[in-house]
Amino acid sequence: MRDRISSLTAAASLGAAVIFLCLACVYFRPLPAARLDNLVYDTWMRLSEKPAIHPAPAIVEIDEASLKKLGQWPWPRVLLGDLVEKILQGGAVAVGLDILLAEPDRSSPASMRADIKSRLGIDIDLDKIPPEYLDNDQGFSRMIMGKPVVLGAFAEFTDASGMPAELPRSTGLAEKTPAGAPCPRDTVTSAKGLLIPMKIFTDAAPIGIINSNVHDDGVVRSVPLLVRAKDNIYAALSLRTLMAAMGKKTLRLDSDMDGLARIQAGQIKAPVGPDGTFRPFYHGPGGTYPSFSAADVLSGAVGANELSGRIVFIGYSATGLLDLRATPMDATMPGVEIHATLVDNMLSGRHIAIPPYTFGLQALAIILSTVLAMAIFGLLPPAGYVPVALAAMAALLWGSWHFFTKGVFISPAYAFLAPMLTGSFLIPARFWCEQAAKRRIKRAFAHYVAPEAVNRIAANGPRALAGENRELSVLFTDVRNFTTISEKMDPGQLVRLLNSYFTPMTACVTAREGTLDKFIGDALMAFWNAPLDVADHQKKAVIAALDMQRRLEKLRPQFVRDFGVEINIGAGIHSGPVQVGNMGSDDLLNYTCIGDNVNLASWLEGLCKRYGAGIVVSRAVMEKCGGIYFRPLDRIRVKGSSRPLEIFMPIDPNSGAEEEYESRWKEALSAYFAGDFATASRMFAGLLEIGDMKTGASLFAERCRQLQAKSPDDWAGVWTYDTK
DSSP: OHHHHHHHHHHHHHHHHHHHHHHHHHHHOOHHHHHHHHHHHHHHHHHSOOOOOOSSEEEEEEOHHHHHHHOSSSOOHHHHHHHHHHHHHTTOSEEEEOSOOOSOOTTSHHHHHHHHHHHHOOOOOOTTSOGGGTOHHHHHHHHHTTSSEEEEEEEEOSSOOOOOSSOOOOOEEEEEOOTTSOOHHHHSOBOSEEEOOOHHHHTTSOEEEOOOEEOTTSBEEEEESEEEETTEEEEBHHHHHHHHHHTOOEEEEEEETTEEEEEEETTEEEEOOTTSEEBOOOOSSTTOSOEEEHHHHHHTOSOTTSSTTOEEEEEEOOGGGOOEEEETTEEEEEHHHHHHHHHHHHHHTOOBBOOTTHHHHHHHHHHHHHHHHHHHHHHSOGGGHHHHHHHHHHHHHHHHHHHHHTTBOOOOHHHHHHHHHHHHHHHHHHHHHHHHHHHHHHHHHTTOOOHHHHHHHHHHOGGGGSOEEEEEEEEEEEETTHHHHHHTSOHHHHHHHHHHHHHHHHHHHHHTTOEEEEEETTEEEEEESOSSOOTTHHHHHHHHHHHHHHHHHHHHHHHHHHHSOOOOEEEEEEEEEEEEEEEEOSSOEEEEEESHHHHHHHHHHHHHHHHTOSEEEEHHHHTTOTTOOEEEEEEEEETTOOSOEEEEEEOOTTSOOOHHHHHHHHHHHHHHHTTOHHHHHHHHHTTTTSGGGHHHHHHHHHHHHHHHHTOOTTOOSOEEESOO
16 A cells, blocks of 8 residues: 555656646747747648638739849839839729838939049039939839838847937827736837838838748748837838728727737737737748739739739849748748738738637646546556557647637647656656566565476485486466556455466476476466476477467456456477576575576567467477477577577467468468568468468568568578567
8 A cells, every 4th residue: 555655646746747847848938849839830820721812912023024124123213113103003002112211222313423423523414304303212202102102111129230310100009908907018029120211201101010020940920010119119011001001090009917919900900919929820822912023013014903902012022132931831932922911811800829828728738638648658558558649649639720720829739748758757667667566476476386396306306306408398378468467456366366377277287298397477487308208298398388278268258257357378389408407595496497498488488479379389399299280480580599590380270270371371481581572561461361360460561561671681581589
């Protein structure tokens, strides 16, 4: 009871530690877990159903064709002004420039005149040019004045060059803040620097922030809709252009107790994080939204109705202008498409949110997955680990996917981490406890001396037990899944079960002139041809093993009825020279045998489960058993032995084995030994449903696939085992 309480206390402490660690990961988001979050997020984004895009957003691209036709960038402001005017004349309701106009136009006549005079000393006469055409920047400013045009500005968050001495007018705001909640202005992402258009332009039109919020892996999963510069708040280019299209000059900021929660412009509501970031829902890769070449717009090739009623963004798509962004849908999406996506999301109400209750759901998932992992790895047999764990993982993934389809992302990463950590501690601990329990059982049963050995001592005297080198046939048997069986019983039941099992098994050994060596927990060891000679000892050992399997077949229903368990055993037999005699201490002696050949018999027993065989014997045994049919199994080499060993499975004459299948097995094995792995794999695959061949056929089919993938140069048909 004390051990059980200690075990439960240790398990509870482990579970609490795992839960605490995973909750810390949720809060601090270390890089490995964050990357797993992003992997799931991007996968869900790509797999999610994509509804039709909103008809409002459109893009005018400064593309390769435009640069080829109109000249390299930057273009004269008069050309850019013509482009904006053409778009507005085409019926666009607003134009957003994903372009930073921070420097004067050096192609203006007045600028060129000043430049030539300073370099060459020549004063060019421009008196015949109307004054309004002397300065392209003034012309562009006059063109956009009072129009639904928004200029691009760039916010710097690290290594900033500083704020301009005079900031443009900020976006109009109205705030709704609950009592006790932080002011939304204070929680919005703050810029350390701001690159803005020339003052002549900002006096004519508002600005919008063109930044994309890039994660550590360079992928745009969230975008700041609001940025603070000193005491001013500026909307993103997408939001500010949408306001211009709606004729709205003021945003309403709604807060909760965590800070900013929602931005509202007219009837448009955009949920954001406390820092003002918005997670876009991407409809597809680059090219999802209607795009028009700037050269086609200027030439009139774009139809009169194609821009009507649209919110148009002007931006770069030419590779040389380097405005490409990675998103969950596309590794090289033009940045201007992100603004179009945001407008689509705000108009259609689609988005991905991480609401405040996410932490609570993640904490609940972590606790449940930890408790489930403790049950899986602490109570289930090893065979149940994988299917139950996979089912739990599938449930977590389904839950995360279900929420994502509703517009909410809840990462399953930390709920995955919890059972992995739990299992990494519990599985070794459970294995150690099981081995300790098995050692205790073995020590208890090892004190019993075989009655057959006592009879031979009485008949032949002490010389029968003197140490000598003899050829013996050694038999090992072992109960399959004994640890799992023992966990289901109290000690009294276990003793009764073992007594009920060992009694008939021992009778099978002694009836065939075998010497019972010892019981080792659930294992039985016996040998033939000592202390007295036994004729045909190899064959008698095999017959004894077949008797044991037949007897167990008859007893199995009784064990199920009396103890609720099904007993299955494996047996290994090998014959060869060993050291045999009375060994031990002065106080306790045991007549037993030792040597490599004893170890080989134990190895053969351990291999039974790999081949689905009830009995595995070596060639040294098989060759001495005339009249018994043996199925060839393999050529192997075991750890600690340099020589290859051929192994076989004796077939009970009453088993109903069909000659056709035995012949097909031999043909498949011959192809395998010859290195024809493709043929062998196909032939073994044809035997997967044939009774006691299923496990062996599956083993060889998988082995052939491995050998086909990396065919060994020195293949001799021998497979090496490092573990039983």
